[in-house]
Every structure is written in C-alpha cells, then in structure tokens.
Amino acid sequence: MSMKINHELPLPEILKAEYPVPEKLKKIKVERDREIRDVFTGKSDKFVVLVGPCSADNEDSVCEYVNRLKEVADRVSDRLLIIPRVYTNKPRTTGDGYKGMLHQPDPDKAPDLLAGIIAIRKLHIRVMEETGLTSADEMLYPENRSYLDDVLSYEAVGARSVENQQHRLTASGMDIPVGMKNPTSGDLSVMLNSVTAAQHPHRFIYRGCDVRTSGNELAHTILRGGVDKYGKNIPNYHYEDLARLAEMYAKRELKNPAVVVDVNHSNSGKQFKEQIRIVSEVMHSRNYNPELKRLVKGVMIESYLVEGRQDISENHVYGQSITDPCLGWEDTEKLIYSIAERNA
Template sequence: MTQSNQQPISNLHIAAFDPMPTPEAIQAQLPLSAKAEATVSQGRAALINILDHKDPRPFVVVGPCSIHDPVAGLDYARRLKALADDVSDALMIVMRVYFEKPRTTVGWKGYINDPDMDDSFKVDAGMAKAREFLLAVNELGLPAGTEALDPISPQYLGDLIAWNAIGARTTESQTHREMSSGLSTPVGFKNGTNGDLTIAINAILSASRPHSFLGINSDGRVAIVRTKGNPYGHIVLRGGDGRPNYDTVSVTLAENAMTKAKLLPNVIVDCSHANSNKNPELQPLVMADVIGQIVAGNKNITGLMIESNLIAGNQPILADRSQMTYGCSVTDGCVNWDTTEQMIREAADRLRPILANRLG
C-alpha cells in the first residue's frame, strides 16, 4: 500500500481547539441565588405585562454601551437601582449589561471574548466573570438586559437575563432568529443599519414560530435544539444610514407595518445610534421627544434605550490601564450619570399624570 502524499484538507485555518468549561460547570461554580432568581422572574413578568399593555409604564433599558470594568459597572448598577426604586411608579428600569460587541471590521469584541482587553482572548475566564457580574447586578434587585450575539452564550448566562436585544447587524441572521425563538425572555429586534423595518418584522415573525437547529445543551454536548417559538418579539427603532426614526411619522409607519403583519405594534426607541447621529449629547432630546409622544396619547411606545455611563463620552483602550478614565465607555460614547438621572426623573414626572390613560 502506498502512502498518500495528499495535503490535509480539514481545519486548514484553525490554530487550536482549546477546551471550554460546560455551561453546567460554570453555573455550578456561580450558582443562581434565590435573590437573583426572583429578580429575573419578576423582571420578565413586568416586561411581559408592559408588552401585553396590562402595565402602562414604559420600560427603559439603560446602562453602559459595554461592560469592561466590573467595579465601575457595579458602581453604576447601585446608583441605577436607587433611581429605579424612586421612579418605579412611572418607569420600569432594566440595566443594559452588554458583554458582546459586534464589530463592523475589527476591534475589541467585548468582555466575554477578551476580558483583559489585551488580545489574550481568555474566553473561559470572560464567561465566568460575565456570569459573576450578572449575579451581582441581579442580587441588587435590578433586572438585566443584553444583546444576544453568540448563540452559545445563552446556555451560560440566560438564567440571569430579563430582556434580550438582537442587533441591527444580526436581525436578518437565520441563526439569531432561531436562537430568539427559544430564548426565555422578551426579545427586541432592531431595524437594519440602513433603517429598513422589514427585516425586523420578518425576524419577529420568524422567532415567534418553532424551530429546530444545532446547538449545545447544559452538558456542553451538541444537541438538536427544538424551540416552541417566542411570542414576545418587538421592534427597536435605532435609525439608519445617518437618519433618525423616532419621530411621530416614523413611529406611526412602524406601528402600521407591524399591524399589517398581524403583530402587536409594540415599539421601542433606542435614543442612541443613528437616532442621535451617534452623538450621545443628543440622547436627552430624543428621549424628551419620545416621552412627548407618549404624553400626547401614543399607547404603542412601550420602551426606550439609553447608552449611559458614569462619565460622558468614550475613550481608547490603553496598554496602561491605570491611565484610563474610571467609568468611561471604551466603545460608543455615553451620557454621564447626572444627565442619565435627569433624563429618567424628568420622564417619570411627565408620565405620572397620564399613565392611567394608557390602559384600555
């Protein structure tokens, strides 16, 4: 028998397959506490009541563009919890806890992928640290929302999430529509980066149906995941191609498109991204306009999103971490804490007198 001189044909561009702890192993290391479980359960129930129009309060997903420093992140969470309690009669607050960042080309992919921000890519450590952070936030009594980007991550973290977003770059993805159909939370689908609503509406319809696809189970074994479909998909308007879409005409067009598709016309407005022309200082103006629409009688705007941190703006990632500004974003620019508090308190003050009129 002659020996083959053929070159290998598999894994030609793979450098290594490093072992990763199973979801069950990381959950055993950082188990769900009774307090965290209650926060998740109550947060999801509140969101569902809002989306079913049984609760007249809008919800607000607010927090850093991305988590990169857990100490600053928990500092923010403690402040937000106190604020959330103060405005709970008018707004339901969810902390934005984003660990995964989709990149248009290249850049830091987030706390899970590269927790040390030095291209060491300690994904196993990042996943455990992400779970530890989510536990701490939920144990404060503050529900968490995140972007579902990697289809495997929900097996590790899904029990600590009250609300999921599917980003503008992935709303059209079959993988993310399938994943969303099995998520245990309400899911907000953003319109496309070009402002197109159709892909988000199609995503909501797709995710509402049962799907079968390849995934992993809690033991880390490859499995055929069979879902029931998620009835709580909704649209998130974030603007597109440099144009906003939070105005009354754009909101009405979104409502009409959803109604035509036989969907409950729940609309969430993202005050950031193209809606603020990527200028965080414009987010308060966007929010004030949207709250004005609710005060004027709109019953289908059921939530808002704000990118906010302790310090305004953003900063580059420096090799010397000690030279970086505490509580300042390393991804998109954010409004600072004082501005955030003012935005939310002013919105609550405007909403309190009219909330009873939103029911029925």
C-alpha cells in the first residue's frame, strides 16, 4: 500500500482546548480584526504592510523579528497597519525542499506533522502574547486552518492553490481578509474568479461535515507576477497592471475591491533587493491616481533578521531564510518608514 497513516491527529477543538488563547489575547484579536477590516472596507485610509520571513522556520528568531517590527509599527500606527507574515506552511513547486514548520518544527529533523501543528499554534499565540500583533499565514491546506482560525487575522491563498475549489469554498466561510494570488501563469481572470467564488455562499464537504458558508466580502486580490510558457518572469505591479485590474474589477459585482501587491516572487524575479524599488513604484502609482489609491490597500514584503538565504546546514545563520531570499532588518525598517511618509 502506498499510503501509511503515521498519526491520527487530534480534532481542532481538542488542540485548542490544550493550547488555548488567553482571554486578554482574544480581546486584542477582536480589535485587530476590526482595524484590518476597516482598511479593506474603506473606512480607514491606513495602508497595510504584510511583512516577514518567506517561511517561519524558528520560533525564537521569528519572535525576535516580530518584536522589532512591533516597535516600528507603534511609530507608524497613524498611517500604516503592520501585519507580520508568520508563514508556517511553505508550498514547493516540485514537492521537494523545506515545507515549513507545520511539516518540520525543527528543520534539521524528520517531518512530524503532529508536533508541527502544535508548534505553529504555539508560535502564533506567542507572537500575540509578546507584541499584541496578530499575524498572517498561508492557507496551504484548507482543513488545517481549523487549528489556527482563532489566532490569524489575515490569510493568503497561494499561486498554486488559487484555482483549487476547496480553497475557494473554504475562503467563503472565513470572517477575516483572504488574499487570492494570481496563478503562476499571471492570469488575472483566474484570480478574480477565485475572489468571486470566495465572496459567494456555498455548501460543501469540510472536515467530514456538510457545511454552509455565507461568503466572505473581504476576499480580495494579490498581484505576485507570473511566468510565461518559457519560464520568463512577467511582473504585474506596474501602473498599467494596476489600472487594468481596476477596470476588470469594475466589470464585476464584487464587494470591497482591493489589491495587495506582493513585491517579491515573480514581481522581483526573486531578486530580493528589488522589493525596495518595486514598493516605491507601487506607492507612486497609488498616489498619482485616486482610483488606484482606493484600490491598492497594501504591499507584501519578504524580510527577516539577516538578508539573503541559506541552505539547511550545521552552520546555520540565526534569522536568515532557508527558503526564498529576504530583505534584512535594516533595509526593512527604512522601507517601512519610507512607506509611512508616502501614505500621508
């Protein structure tokens, strides 16, 4: 038989009871969720900055990073809304490589998904405890989000998942913003179809149950660039791309039109330093055109304590990515202050 059961995983309710969210943190999350919702509904003119490691690979270094981020967030809180990227599930194009803390809470050890589920829940709670910031994660496995749905304030559906029916339907039952990335092909219609599906109610099978959802009016788009049939990067963060997306939104009856621009991945060609320039261009486009200022709600930046990336090895550099290369802290801090100045 080609599939073997390693562990029977606990139900989400059981794990939540074992690792509960303290009452004071529940109140923090309610307020954070309201503040984030207000940005996506247009009640607030703050600009969202989703920023953090490509993949959260170490609890201590991630928490050190978010503690630094908290200090900056407090200084720019009148203009920006900082949401830390604490991505614990890492999609892999070929299936090879580090798949995130969910799979390997310790990158040096063999996969253990039971330990991983516990580790990522504890990590998200620790981030809240130490900083008062609630975080974003990627919905790589729709059924697994039930272990984290009481701690996350933002979720993204990746380029390789956005056409999947289960992701779309699950997103329709969420009450927080969910960003739908354009697929790796760069097709904007596919992305908008996904948003349309997520904003409508559905009935389907979820975790062995017949469920009904009411639709998620906070579902929105994320531009991350694409690749053509020859594997060449096709950026989609330019003014013309944003204007085209605004036109496409106008032709659909969607609530709360919004886009977040992912300034890494195929938009930067994974040239991590390019994120600085791309953010600048996005802010210029947004300030030049009032319609785009209403549409472009934020940017997504990959950043960690130490710039670049490394392979998993004995000579591990604390706070440096083991997946895609990231901006270092010094550049990140300057970039956030620059964004704040341009969102006057």
